[in-house]
Amino acid sequence: xxxxxxxxxxxxxxxxxxxxxxxxxxxxxxxxxxxxxxxxxxxxxxxxxxxxxxxxxxxxxxxxxxxxxxxxxxxxxxxxxxxxxxxxxxxxxxxxxxxxxxxxxxxxxxxxxxxxxxxx
Numbered sequence: 001x002x003x004x005x006x007x008x009x010x011x012x013x014x015x016x017x018x019x020x021x022x023x024x025x026x027x028x029x030x031x032x033x034x035x036x037x038x039x040x041x042x043x044x045x046x047x048x049x050x051x052x053x054x055x056x057x058x059x060x061x062x063x064x065x066x067x068x069x070x071x072x073x074x075x076x077x078x079x080x081x082x083x084x085x086x087x088x089x090x091x092x093x094x095x096x097x098x099x100x101x102x103x104x105x106x107x108x109x110x111x112x113x114x115x116x117x118x119x120x
Contacts, residue, residue, distance in 0.1 A: 012089040017110040038088040078103040
């Protein structure tokens with residue numbers, strides 16, 4: 001008899017840019033809410049969400065950085081289109097983070113909705 005395989009439960013919580021923007025606006029300066037940009041430093045310098053922290057998912061130290069972060073805070077993660085942020089979210093879940101949300105479509109979809117970005 002062949003074993004029955006269940007579909008793996010989806011690990012990544014997703015949030016649309018419009019909904020994320022509303023929540024970000026309401027959070028104010030809440031230190032328990034973090035926006036993470038997981039793109040490269042050059043991409044971040046070009047443009048990013050206001051108050052976003054840079055943590056390059058392609059960096060060799062990414063997982064070490066995760067181990068130093070507070071796993072009980074709420075994190076909104078984005079990249080350019082969503083691929084790297086899904087990878088980052090899955091790694092964060094693997095490292096024991098409780099609330100991790102991927103902003104669907106990344107900064108590209110964010111901007112298509114005419115939501116604000118900033119640059120250095």
